[in-house]
Amino acid sequence: MKHTITMTINGESVTAEVDSRLLLVHFIRENLDLTGTHIGCDTSNCGACTIMLNGHSIKSCTYLAVRADGAEITTIEGISPDGTNHPMQQAFHDQHGLHCGFCTPGMVIRSIDLLKNNPNPTEEEIRWGISGNLCRCTGYNNIVKAVQQAAKEMQKESQSV
């Protein structure tokens, strides 16, 4: 059964015909060629496929593409449209918050959502906040430092606006 869906991805409107059973992560990667969103466990455990849907981080491997009709989606490619680094990306770079990078897009998207709800989290709150995103390289310490740096930077930004 085919459905016509329209959604906004990274600021651009996209219309496509999809099967009922097509998963959002496959739509994003295979139909739109936005391969920054990764598939890790495919069972909503690892968080590699995390994207922003209507302002909330979600795991796109556990979401039907057809249900995203009308949604506004941001993937890692869309968080800093002008080619510069988002403060969260810059913080991951500065703090060496990645080794292989496979978890990083999901980790960055999730961390941005975390700071939206809690702009100044404690270390413990950060660890709980990213508990659905697995990293098998860093041991998380530098990721936590990166989120702390980004929190500071983003608070400065929001105060100067």
Place this chain on the structure above:
Amino acid sequence: MIPSNFSYHKATSIKDAIALSQTHGEEAKYMSGGHSLLPMMKLRFASPEHIIDISKIDGLSYIKEEGDFLKLGALTTQSEMEYSPLIKQKYAIFSDAIKLTADPSVRNVGTIGGNIAHGDAANDQPALMLAMRATIIAEGLNGQKSIPIDEFFHGFYMTALEPSDILIEIQVPKAKNRSGGAYHKVERKVGDYATAGVAVHVELDDSGICQEIGIGLTNVSAVPMRLDRGEDI
């Protein structure tokens, strides 16, 4: 992993959803957040021929005190519960449990109603509902009905809901001056299903003597279980 083929139907209202369910019969399943059902479909543990998406129905997402009850709209997400000032202040048992349910991105989609209607003894919310003696409000072919939580869970993924029934609201007795509860969960890793979990709700009188107690258990039998004998003590 990709689910087997099914037809997708978006319901625009409760009536519309019930009509769709009637048309497609027992091969149809309602989906709200889908974070229990879709993983089962991907693993081919479930292969419904029709999915009726109820997540876009307006007016089923709320957290409010009304009369003698805390009323929770079925489509309220676990995250909305987590960040609700009312829940944080007066119903801390939910905060205990939700922090331990899956992870924040899953909680952004998974709903309180779905967590209960799925009928999985491994889910966390059913034990809380038992402890607080909640009432489930469902709407079906013959209008609305209210189901006491002790009559709701029938077996492994089986509940009192008929195929066309939609869980629309959960009613929990309103917090009293000296009432409260907690949820404790043993899990192998953060965000996992409970190896076992226990929800306890107590109400004290002015002298501090326990007047009411409710104890619900997660994942220790095929259905969410009330610890009757523990409550009697």
